[in-house]
Amino acid sequence: MAPPSESGADALLPDLPKGPLQAYRSCASFCWKELALFLEGEDVLRLKWGTPRLLHFQKTIFSTLENDPLFAHSGEELCLEKCRELNFLRCQRLLELSFLSMEDMVASPVLVQTLIASLGMYDWSLGIKFLLHMLTFGSAIYSSGSERHLKYLPKIFNMEIFGCFAVTELSHGSNAKAVRTTAHYDPTTEEFIIHTPDFEAAKFWVGNMGKTATHAVVFAQLYTPGGQCHGLHSFVVQIRDPKTLLPMPGVMVGDMGKKLGLNGVDNGFAMFHKVRIPRQDLLNRTGDVTPEGTYVTPFKDDKQRFGASLGTLSFGRVTIVGMSIVNLKLAVSIALRFSATRCQFGPTDGEEVPVLEYQMQQWRLLPYLAAIYALDHFSKLLFLDLAELQQGLAGTDHSARQAELGREIHALASAGKPLASWTAQRGIQECREACGGHGYLAVNRLGDLRNDNDPNCTYEGDNNVLLQQTSSYLLSLLARHIQGGARIESPLRTVDFLEAYPDILGRRFTCPSVDSCLDSAEQTNHLAAPGHAGCSALAPPLWTLCTWTPSVRWPQDTGQAASSVFPVSALVFARSNKVKTSSGGKKNGIRTPAVQMTLNADVTVHADERTGGTGLAPRLWGLWSSEPMCQPWPLPMGSAVRTM
Missing domain, CATH: 1.20.140.10 (Butyryl-CoA Dehydrogenase, subunit A, domain 3)
Structure with missing residues (x-):
């Protein structure tokens, strides 16, 4: 499809105000409005050019917040309680404004992401509180539950209940499979008994749980009669009375206090003492328990289910x-x-x-x-x-x-x-x-x-x-x-490169000039294994997300030992006529030595006089470095910037 017309972009985005930045903005070689329309619209249709809806949607959010006094930033630092109260009121107003309906959220994921980003640009305390309730809590019920759980969704949207997502425990965070909260099924009453065995199994750091959440999606180990454990499952558990916000019987819940940031979000903890919930409150998309206590799952083995x-x-x-x-x-x-x-x-x-x-x-x-x-x-x-x-x-x-x-x-x-x-x-x-x-x-x-x-x-x-x-x-x-x-x-072909790993390990990426380095086709020819689209420079596979530790080595003809490793500061000042090298050149009267940079001894990048010496070299590094002396120059393939 042809690019959007400039008139369409002009109608959608107003001109920027005149000011000190005008001189730089007038130097642009492209229309910034068309670029904005292209980037935002690409998310809606993925491969098509922009659509006005997304940018109009974002503009609506910003203008609405700007015109509502409740969202005015305070001129002074608020106490913790006032900060939490104000953030909750703002979250409540967002739900009243209803930027997105339930149908919009299901049909247009990009609009959901735009809403999250827009709220975050205003204040991440508000964005996270809204996100945890509407999307993390609501999405868990929608995607992990079944028809019997649809009753919760309208209550989430009209704020009859307020939710949180409880996985992390005091002694287990990243290792989610090892959480110790238990859910034993009692067939005589058709109920699950949610229990915290000790303090270390308390749910911890749970956003919204500290002051405001009435319900939680709680992850616990499911046990059926006979003591058989079926692994980690999620349950909807009421933790507070929606009208009084007092804890439910058997629930000990509290706030964790002030943090280094995001203090509008009330992170909290909870412990459960044999709290009984109906069998139907098990989110049963991946596994269920019959009234008699038999565990059933549509998946063949536990690995598939997990x-x-x-x-x-x-x-x-x-x-x-x-x-x-x-x-x-x-x-x-x-x-x-x-x-x-x-x-x-x-x-x-x-x-x-x-x-x-x-x-x-x-x-x-x-x-x-x-x-x-x-x-x-x-x-x-x-x-x-x-x-x-x-x-x-x-x-x-x-x-x-x-x-x-x-x-x-x-x-x-x-x-x-x-x-x-x-x-x-x-x-x-x-x-x-x-x-x-x-x-x-x-x-x-x-x-x-x-x-x-x-x-x-x-x-x-x-x-x-x-x-x-x-x-x-x-x-x-x-x-x-x-x-x-x-x-x-x-399914997404991000791991296809592994099949050609012997060939990939035997290749070396070389760029004789900055132009070839900026050419995505050239990068693909050097890096991508034949027949493996997952290695495309335009769609980087998982291996490009790995950590590279670069070492910078001078060629032998500079007089330096080939194994010498120089810190970043040496690169910054490498464009000096004090450095003599037969492979270097001059630009603007300044000698520019050739530099070879090695990434894990498998990928090399050469910078010659056409790059402006080492002025561009740091931009060609990997994603980050584990060496303390090295700056993290995060440059995914295809996004180098020429500044010379």
Whole structure:
């Protein structure tokens, strides 16, 4: 389909106000409105050009919040109780405004993601509180329950009940399969008995549970008569009276207190002392118990059943990927706009230039700008894939493919969350420092963004542990291939590259010029194994999400030992005429040595005089580095930025 007309984009997006940024904005080589329309519309139709609905929807959210006094930001720091109360009232108003109906949420996952991102841009305390109630709690009931649980959905939308999602326990977080809360079935009363065996099994860090939640989706080990354990299952448990908010009998529930950030969200804990719930409150999409106490499941084995249920557990991780990107978008926008208007030094005493013109400032900020575009696209596609999985769970699809899709999305989310949250964490800090002293002012929001993003690295699974879960998934597929000759494939084709791993390990990526490095077709020719679309540079597979530890080595003809490893600071100042090399060149009278960078000794990138020396080199690194002296330059394939 042809690109949208400029007139259509003009009608949708008003012109930006005149001001100090006008000079830079007028230098753009493309229409920013068309780009915005293209990027937002692509999420609705995936492969088609923009649709006005999404941008209009986002504009409606922003204008509504701006015109409602309840959403006005306070000019002073509120006490904890007032902060929690105000956030709850705002969440209540959002449900009254009803930006999305139940039908919209099911039919248009992209609108759901847009709503989450828009609320997060305003305040993540509000966005998370709304998200936990409407989507995490509501989505768990919709996708993991059956027709007998549909009665809860209208109550969720009109706020008759307020929900939370209780998986984490005091002694178990990332290892969800090992939670110790139990649910014993009693056939004489047709009830489950929810019980916390000891304090370490208390549900912990549960958002909305501290003050406001009336119901919880509680994950517990299901036991049938005879003492047989059938593994982790989810149950709807009432924890408070909806009218008085007093705890229900047998429930000990409380608030965890002030945190480093997100204090509008009331994280809490709960312990259950033989709390009885009806048999029907088991969310029975993947397994059920008959009135007599017989366990039944549509899946052939426990691995398939658990794989299908991973979609529910993956929802939070997939959402955090998008949340982290929103935080990075805000921080980079603030830092770049500041850099374009802040002037320091110049060719004469009476003339100063914007700090954005300095190569150091570009080197610090522009890689994160490039990363935003790549990671934002990845985040949106992953959210759509998760929506497909949940639609299958809500239907009658109990196939092996559905279970494998759950495992694959779990692996993608377990790799994507660390990638996005760590990139945002380091990017926000870089933006804070790039804005100098002004970046430390609370009014400029960079400190709040840093604090609000920080828990993204921890909740819904510690990042370091999640990376190992993805590695375990990949190694299990590879082991089956090596030992039994099984074909390696997955529903989304993100693991197809493993079948060609001997060929991939024998290849080296080389770029003689910056133009070839920016050419996605060239990257595909070098990196993709023949016949494996999962290795496309435009659709990076799971292996591109792994951690690379780069070492930077000078060629031998520079006089340095071939094994010398230089820190980043050496790269920054490498464009110096003090360095003599037969393979270097000159640009603007400055000698530019050739640099070879090695990624795990398998992937090499060359930078010559056409790259402007090492000015572009750091942008070609892997996703992040485990070496303390190295900055994390997150640049997925196909998103390099030329600044020279």
